[in-house]
Amino acid sequence: MKILEFLTKIPRRIIFLILAIFVIFPLFYPLNLTTKVSVRTLDLFKAIDNLKGEKPVLISIDFDPQSMPELYPMYISILRHCFSKNIPVIVLGLWITGVGIGEEGLKMIASEYNKEYGKDYIFLGWKPGITAVILGLGRSLKETFPTDYYKNPLESLPLALKVETYKDIPFMVSLSAGSPGYGDWIAYAQTRYGVKIGAGVTAVSAADAYPYLQSGQLTGLLSGLKGASEYEYLVEKYGYSKAFKSATQLMDSQSFAHLIIMILVIIGNIGYFFLRRRK
Amino acid sequence: MNISLDIWTWISAILTLFIFSFLYGDNPFYKFAEHIFVGVSVGYTIAITWHNFLYPDLIVPVFKQGNLINLIPAFLGVLYFSVFFKNLSWMIRIPIGFLLGYGSGVAIPAIFQANIIRQIQGSLLTPKILERKDLLIGSIISLFGIISTIIYFFFSREQKGVSKILAKCGIVFLMIGFGASFGFTVMARVSLLLGRLQFLLRDWLGLIK
Secondary structure (H helix, E strand, C coil), X not given: CHHHHHHHCCCHHHHHHHHHHHHHHHHHCCCCCCCCCCHHHHHHHHHHHCCCCCCCXXXXXXXXXXXXXXXXXXXXXXXXXHHHCCCCEEEEECCHHXXXXXXXXXXXXXXXXXXXXXXXXXXXXECCCHHHHHHHHHHCHHHHCCECCCCCEHHHCHHHHCCCCHHHCCXXXXXXXXXXXXXXXXXXXXXXXXXXXXXXXXXHHHHXXXXXXXXXXXXXXXXXXXXXXXXXXXXXXXXXXXXXXXXXXXXXXXXXXXXXXXXXXHHHXXXXXXXXXXC | CCCCCCHHHXXXXXXXXXXXXXXXXXXXXXXXXXXXXXXXXXXXXXXXXXXXXXXXXXXXXXXXXXXXXXXXXXXXXXXXXXXXXXXXXXXXXXXXXXXXXXXXXXXXXXXXXXXXXXXXXXXXXCHHHHHCXXXXXXXXXXXXXXXHHHHHCCCCCCCCCHHHHHHHHHHHHHHHHHHHHHHHHHHHXXXXXXXXXXXXXXXXXXXXX
């Protein structure tokens, strides 16, 4: 009886300790579990991989440092994919606290591929008024963002001269941790201007994004750390990068954590079930 | 072991440990880190708003280019502060009115189109889906799930007979949906923990590659 009661009321600090041990162990001794790439990730990868020409991919940083473990590896992998294929990139953000992340990642990967600012990539930064920004890009990039993040007039940047509106952007990716995020890009850019959109989302919001795949409003979807790890795998498999795979390193720990949580849920239910029968 | 010598990595690591100390219980270290987080976020937001928006979109056009029309939205923005003065607080209705009018006008058709019309279209069994065997089964299950769940939420008539059976199927679909959401939530929270552990063990202590 006491054991059954204990199973239903395991102290939370013991659970934290067990979880910490099983999560840290694979970081020191990786199991290298195989990565199976989902169709959703493959669709997003192919959408970028099939791009040709000088038209840029637009990336929207719609997250803040709290969601970095899941979304930042996606951002880095997508940048590596684009730059290794010589696809120009324009980065902006709908979250004010994401500006620093966007700039840091862009600078780091651009220098890795010797890309030139203004010609191969532009960082627009952030502007308030989510709908006004998204709809504004459909009318004129230069009117919405007269200057980039560094106060350079857009007319002075060769890449910006090639882009007037969404019609010059063959694909965009919203890396989104909630609202504003991919939902706003779908409502205002995709529905109104027909922009082809892919999304990278935190796992917690992945279930909400799935209906947009079925309706064709999203071209592809990266879901949480798993999605990031799958994209890293594809970028390496197709020979675009051999850099360290940050999300992949965490996937063994993620699998262990899921296993522990499943076992704890089952143990708790067994304890509850037998206690209820005895009562 | 290749411990970091970067002071910012150390500050970041120590603040992470302060936040983690909440797992044991509320304490002054956690409170300290929490207050720093709030203060830094607000300060950062003000700085970015000034450099990315107020300066290039208001100060430069008005004072350097003589574009006085930008003073109108600026004045509307300033009216938000009228709430701090009892005699003038009614003026806050003006910018709120503009915001609500603009927001509703822009959002209602777009959201209706994106989240209702396109979603209904997406759940239909179109000839394109019927041709593709890989999509067909999933689409039929999805359509059945949508109909049975909507019937579960149909409260205008008593649910009996076929509608009761369908409503029960709707509950099953709802439970599967909740289960999937919970699973994703667990995955998300564990990912955040892993991100910090990776930072502590790799970037700070250099214990892992």
